[in-house]
Amino acid sequence: MRTIPASELIINDDGSIFHLHLHPGQLADTVILVGDPGRVALVAGFFDTKECEVSNREFKTVTGSYKGKRMTVLSTGIGIGNIDICVTELDALANVDFATRQEKAEKKRLTLVRLGTSGAIQPDIKVGEFVFSRTSCGFDGLLSYYKGRDAVCDLALEEAFVKHTGWYEKMPRPYFVDADKTLFEHFSDVTREGITIAAPGFYAPQGRWVRLEPHDARLNEKIESFGYEGRRITNFEMEGSALAGLAALMGHRAATICTIIAQRIAQDVNTDYKPFVRKMIETALDKLAILE
Numbered sequence: 226m227r228t229i230p231a232s233e234l235i236i237n238d239d240g241s242i243f244h245l246h247l248h249p250g251q252l253a254d255t256v257i258l259v260g261d262p263g264r265v266a267l268v269a270g271f272f273d274t275k276e277c278e279v280s281n282r283e284f285k286t287v288t289g290s291y292k293g294k295r296m297t298v299l300s301t302g303i304g305i306g307n308i309d310i311c312v313t314e315l316d317a318l319a320n321v322d323f324a325t326r327q328e329k330a331e332k333k334r335l336t337l338v339r340l341g342t343s344g345a346i347q348p349d350i351k352v353g354e355f356v357f358s359r360t361s362c363g364f365d366g367l368l369s370y371y372k373g374r375d376a377v378c379d380l381a382l383e384e385a386f387v388k389h390t391g392w393y394e395k396m397p398r399p400y401f402v403d404a405d406k407t408l409f410e411h412f413s414d415v416t417r418e419g420i421t422i423a424a425p426g427f428y429a430p431q432g433r434w435v436r437l438e439p440h441d442a443r444l445n446e447k448i449e450s451f452g453y454e455g456r457r458i459t460n461f462e463m464e465g466s467a468l469a470g471l472a473a474l475m476g477h478r479a480a481t482i483c484t485i486i487a488q489r490i491a492q493d494v495n496t497d498y499k500p501f502v503r504k505m506i507e508t509a510l511d512k513l514a515i516l517e
């Protein structure tokens with residue numbers, strides 16, 4: 226059995242994991258991931274009990290219970306690099322014995338649900354709606370660093386997308402990963418479904434042009450017009466692909482649900498989006514409380 230070197234799984238002097246500063250016993254099996262550290266208090270505000278609050282850098286964690294179910298809420302900050310850190314450390318907390326630095330024989334399956342914000346790229350998806358990423362599309366390239374990437378990706382969809390967009394070969398090749406099917410069905414009555422792009426940036430990687438022009442100013446039009454087996458790409462955010470991909474490789478179930486705060490086709494934005502996010506959180510907590 227492989228012993229994980231101290232420099233590869235870094236454990237702090239107090240026995241907590243390197244970035245999240247959590248101890249194995251502080252993690253619930255149901256984890257809500259949010260980008261904004263300020264959103265942790267919003268989620269934890271609904272909890273009936275709180276057992277711990279831990280904070281390091283942008284990673285804030287509260288573990289407690291909601292309607293009798295133990296849950297952890299964690300802020301990931303923005304971006305795919307942070308998802309690599311958070312999902313790997315959450316999995317290690319659950320499935321690595323910190324004393325021996327070896328994988329536990331019996332694995333725990335976590336439920337990881339990201340509650341984020343997003344921009345819509347189809348005209349009928351309005352600000353304030355909740356979109357469930359039935360498939361996440363990574364523009365970030367992270368999953369290709371992991372062995373087994375192709376086994377959890379939809380390669381036919383990838384090929385069709387690369388062809389349709391005339392994908393620029395100097396950008397990382399996009400990858401498509403499905404959310405957990407049970408979670409998709411469980412949330413289907415309270416969300417719209419879609420294919421969501423996780424971009425490695427907020428500006429040019431999502432087709433925004435402030436001062437610097439995107440490499441392909443028509444890429445968003447091509448994304449909007451892409452169709453595959455009756456499905457289309459619906460929205461942009463910045464974390465869901467790595468979450469879906471790493472969870473699939475590790476055997477966890479994962480999903481991303483986002484509140485739409487920007488309408489990219491209508492060029493509309495709502496900066497007062499907190500009430501919608503609050504509603505998404507309450508809806509998701511109620512659903513998670515009854516999830517088997």
Ligand SMILES: O=P(O)(O)O[C@H]1O[C@H](CO)[C@@H](O)[C@H]1O
Binds near residue numbers: 260
């Ligand atoms: O509101 P969060 O969860 O951070 O999600 C979205 O908002 C951030 C960009 O403003 C990115 O993290 C994006 O994925």
Ligand SMILES: O=c1cc[nH]c(=O)[nH]1
Binds near residue numbers: 344427461463487
């Ligand atoms: O347009 C948007 C809005 C929120 N988050 C994103 O990543 N993009």
